[in-house]
Amino acid sequence: MMVHAVQLLTAFIGSLGFAILFHVPKKHLFSASLGGFFSWGIYLAGVDVGLGIFLSCLFASAFSALYAEILARVKRAPAVLFFIPAVIPLVPGSNLYYTMLGIGTEDWVSAKANAVLTLQYALSIALGISAMWAVLSIARSIREKRNAS
């Protein structure tokens, strides 16, 4: 539990750091960084329920895309500004490091396992986003058709 609390807090801080780096306007800083907090919360919840890292990460990244689209509507700002900070905690920095460490110290078993994990994260992030975009754009075209008729 303690570990989760620390991770959620630092996910928020890390996302805030990137939001500042990418010059997210001050008035959107908090809500943009909160996206990182929520997306990591969803990942943790998924892992706790037993979904495994691939599906948990997929749901978390799908959530980031949805979160960005909703906030973009509400705050009338480009969606990308909320999307990037929200998805940042899902980037597999530690697995990438252990892959490099494995190569550097010739521990090929660890290097291989972590390289596979890194790819798995990257793939599930991509799938999550694209699934959410597809859903959103289908919903949009249905709505437009209904308005037109």
Place this chain on the structure above:
Amino acid sequence: MNDRKKLLHTLLDMAERMLLSGAEIYRVEDTIARMGTASGASDMNVFVIISSIVITMTFPDGETITETRRVTKAASNDFTVLEQLNHLSRQYCMEPFSWQELEQRLAETAETHEHPLSLYAGSALASGGFAVFFGGSVWDGLAAGVLGVLIGLVQKKVRGFFPNTVSFNLACAFAAGCLTGLLTMLFPVLHFGMIMIGDIMLLIPGVAITVSVRDMLVGDTISGSLRLIESILCAVSLAYGFILAIMATGAGA
């Protein structure tokens, strides 16, 4: 006549600014097409990839003009500028003003740009936060934060001397790795790996990879693949830098 060409040129400036401050490819194409239509073009043809922009405007009297722009700078993310450009384009589409005014207001958004403190504060929070996030202690977080500021400083001051991102990343990762190794030797409470992970999160093109995948999935396949290859090169050069540092300092084993 001349006004139309000037307008086209200003629209190219606008497109370039949007692209360089982190707008999605399809967003740039869509916005410029809307602005062109709003200013009286009967047909707009906009083609954007990360290294080039082509705009063709056709007017109701049959005149067609084209201009091309080669984009040499690498796209970065500046969401303050992006939001202002977004706002500017909305206003323009509602009530088009002259190209002179558009040009002037574009120049104004450029001036709000630099904010040296945000680079250091952001780097420190990002690398420190993620060092703790991935299991480091508070001390690791602080050390990673300090290194993050140094990396930010190097990115700002030294980047210009390197011919390309690959060589810069290699050197930067190597230096950061060696410095981390030195720090952990001086202060044994620190964990080499955790600090490195914080630095990696800062340097790794995680955002660029995500963006490239997004570009490909929404249909901008050329830009997506260009960016993906760029970021993979970038990640590999980072990895080599860190691996060399691990070997040189013997840390992390």
